[in-house]
Amino acid sequence: MSRYLLDKFLYTVDRDPGLVERYREDPAGTVAWWEAEMANTILNCTPAERTTWLSFTDDERTALTQHDHVTLFQLGAHPFLTLTLFIAMFERDHGPLEYQKAYGRAMQHLTLPYPDIAT
Amino acid sequence: MSSMAEIAAVIASTHHPFYYRASTATGDDRPPFADEWVAKIERFRETLTRAEPDVLVMVGSDHFHQLWLDNMPQFLVGKAPFFDANWHNEEREFGLPRMTLRGQEDLAAHLLRDGLDRDFDLAFSNELRIDHSITCPIITLRPQADLPIVPIYTNIFAPPLPQPRRFVALGRAIREMVESWESDQRVAIIGTGHLSLELGGPRQFGEHGPDPEFDRKAVEWIASGDIEGCLAEVSLDSLHAPGNATHGFIDFMLMMGVAGEGQKADHVDSLDLFHTMEAYFTWYPNGVPGEVAPA
Incomplete structure (x- = not known):
């Protein structure tokens, strides 16, 4: 379980407009590239000071x-x-708030307690 | 002879990133609730304007913009001459403008020193870009953005979080620390949070907030200054039930600590919107501006 790395993917892609488009158009390629090249970058450090141990589980990689x-x-x-x-990535394909509502509807079968998000 | 700063107003508010776009939209783009919302905000704004503040202490929470999980502070004071504001994803999703606010470094330094000496191990930042948790109340309460600020960030977002009682205690301490700042400035302490709220879960973007009953109780706790009643019912665990982003309510609890136990708000208003309820509170600890205090 590497919730931290899932969050790191979502965070670093979200704040880079080019990566948002790349992930929208080519999710498999973007996830594979990101895990190989970016997952072990410490955001406040130089590229040489890399982490050595972060990777997705199969379930996480598939979901992304x-x-x-x-x-x-x-x-x-x-x-x-x-x-x-x-x-x-996807609001643009829908009318006002349609995507946000559909996003919630797709989760209607989920009940409390929600999964732990602590990292 | 040195004088101490005076609390001009204590203000607690929801921060709704949709307000800027809703309030500036025209024609077919203007949502049907915009006029009522703007009217309520303009009345709320007047409660700050009439207090004639010189400095704003702004309590908010970074939404994974500058503060990240590899280095996450629980409470952080911004000490810098300027604070740039709003982020690409807030411009993209909410249409928020870029802003630059002046900082009040003397007050920031005082809060850091005094806070550390009161056993709050405050983190600090000398280069902080602030987000909509602080710029939304600037837009609603002081749109000319002309006053220097001291931003204080709390972690209501990335568990593990400090306990609610710790937020209340920090609020009480902020009040005392501002009142012990050697200055002739009038300080408004403004903090924003949420009532019940769901983001990214099945209860998001409904007709109302996810838990109107929680919202009703929350408004009553805040408006009446019922800190003890609130602390008796609210815990880090209990806040999952009203909605998965309801931990933002703990910043309201911090502001109840600033206002004080049993202190009734002088201005209370709310607006039931889709997705979440808005709520606005103002206290005048030193009397309502323009009114003679009772003898």
Whole structure:
């Protein structure tokens, strides 16, 4: 379980407009590239000072590759990060608030307690 | 002879990133609730304007903008001559403008020193870009953005969080620390949070907030200054029930600590919107501006 790394993916993609488009258009390629090149970058350090141990589980990689926000929620990804990035990618394809409402509807089968999001 | 700063007003508010766009939209783009919302905000704004503040202490919470999980402070004071504001994803999703606010470094330094000496291990930042948790109340309460600020960030977002009683205690301490600042400035202490709120879960973007009963109780706790009643019912665990982003309510509890136990708010208003309820509170600890205090 690497909730931290899921959150790190969502966070670093969300704040880079180029990466938002790349993840929208090519999720599998973007996830594979990000895990290989970016996952072990410490955000406040030079590129040479890399982390050595971060990687996704198979379930996490699959959920990201499939743009599966419901599974990301169930895996404990931070819901704010997922929602913000997915709105950035997909709101444009829908009328006002349609995407946000559909996003909630897709999770109607989920009940309290929600998965732990602590990292 | 040195004088101490005076609390001009204590203000607690929800921060709704949709307000800026709703209030400036025209024609078919203007939502049906915009006029009522603007009218309530303008009345709320007047409660700050009439207090004639010189400095604003602004309590908010970074939404994973500058503060990240590799280095997450629980409470942080911004000490810098300027604070740039709003982030790309807030411009993208909410249409928020870029802003630059002046800082009040003397007060920030005082809060840091005095806070540390009161056993609050406050983090600090000398280069902080602030987000909509602080700029939303600037937009609603002081749109000319002309006053220097001291931003204080709390962690209501990335568990593990401090306990609610710790937020209340910090609020009480902020009040005392501002009142012990050697200055002739009038300080308004403004903090924003949420009532019941769901983000990224099944209860988001409903007809009302996810838990109107929680919202009713929350408004009553805040308006009446019922800190003990609130602390008796609210815990880090209990806040999951009203909605998965309801931990933002703890910043309201911090502001109840600033206002004081049993202190009734002088201005109380709310607005039931889709997705979440708005709520606005103002206290005047030194009397309502323009009114003679009772003998």
